[in-house]
Amino acid sequence: MPEHIVPIKTYTIVLVALLVLTATTCAVSFIDMGKINAVVAVAIAFAKASLVALIFMHLRYSRRLMLVVAAAGLFWLGILIALTMGDYLTRGWQ
């Protein structure tokens, strides 16, 4: 796959977006929204991580194979957490 060179301008835009998202997640955490707080925090973290992975780590411009490898890691982490919590959260059930 021919090498794709990402211009510095793109990196700058991503950096600004990351800083704005950081300010957002920090500000929002001071507002009491009950359980929504955790959902918003994790959603913003995933948005930031996606920006870093897709642009800084060039996943968007790489072979699909790299995307599959990265997604496999997340998928297995999902299995780890889902099955563990499947145990802990159902211990009180009769």
Added chain:
Amino acid sequence: MAETVVADRHAPGAARAHQFDNAEQQRDAATMGMWVFLVTEIMFFGGLFASYVVYRALYPMAFAVASQALDVVLGTLNTVVLLVSSFTMAVAVFGSKTGRRRLMLGGLALTIALGLVFLAIKFYEYYQKYAERHVPGPSFAFPAPYTEQAKMYFTLYFAMTGLHAVHMIVGCGLLTVLIVMARRGRFTPDYNSPVEISGLYWHFVDIIWIFLYPLLYLIGRHLE
């Protein structure tokens, strides 16, 4: 003969080791190898993230109250430092791919400097936690009724940020090696995989912090 090939790999214009068909395949193999390593790193940190999810689900109030003991200003500052360091790392990789050696060297040096700033702030925070007797152990102290549960939070805090800090130290070491190699003219637009994949590692460590920051620093803020 094999030795000659390995030595030649670092020479400009002879960027390919003999087991690869072409430079492109060699580059893809290096990138792929790094991604597979990073997946094992996801699982390495994943055990700690899973423990965090379990104990936060069990003790939500204790985690929120203990989280307030962290310094949100320093945590946010460190997030900014690390995000900017990812940007300078991306610029260094750009410099290596376009053959701009001074841009690459400047990017690498700035990235290391920002990494060291991050570590300095982190260790100052550790010192604060030590002074406040929040380090789990015989001298641990936290107001009732959350004393024991807060100990679990701080155990996870030190394990997760500690493992992350170790990765930062390794990253600074890697980048120092890159600077030495770059000064010797080892990288060309045709051969820059070490810069590219060390960049992948650095960005990965950044991503870990992107999750640690809200999970450790921000969960109790709305109760203040």
